[in-house]
Amino acid sequence: NHSLDRSRGKPCTQSAPASDGQLAGVLAMPKLNVTAPVEQGIDDAELNVAVGHADSTPLPGVAGTSVLLAHDVSYF
Structure with a gap:
């Protein structure tokens, strides 16, 4: 999982990339x-x-630049 640090420009600790369908983190x-x-x-x-x-x-x-997508009618 990844988490963003509150201080801008400071990268978070990386982990191995997730495969399709696997949890990559939490927004x-x-x-x-x-x-x-x-x-x-x-x-x-x-x-x-x-x-x-x-x-x-x-x-x-x-x-x-990260790209995140979502459907507003199914999850939210």
Whole structure:
């Protein structure tokens, strides 16, 4: 799992990349009262139950732009 450090620009500790359908982390947005699992992959199998991480992009906390996708009608 990955967690973001509160200080900007400071990367989190990395772990081995998750395979499609595996838990890659947790997305927490306290001001919106949302906590959601993040699974590796962006197919319907992942997006029907969690936020999906596009495996062609770095994980949050790693240098670069991460892409996360979700369906608003199934999970939230």
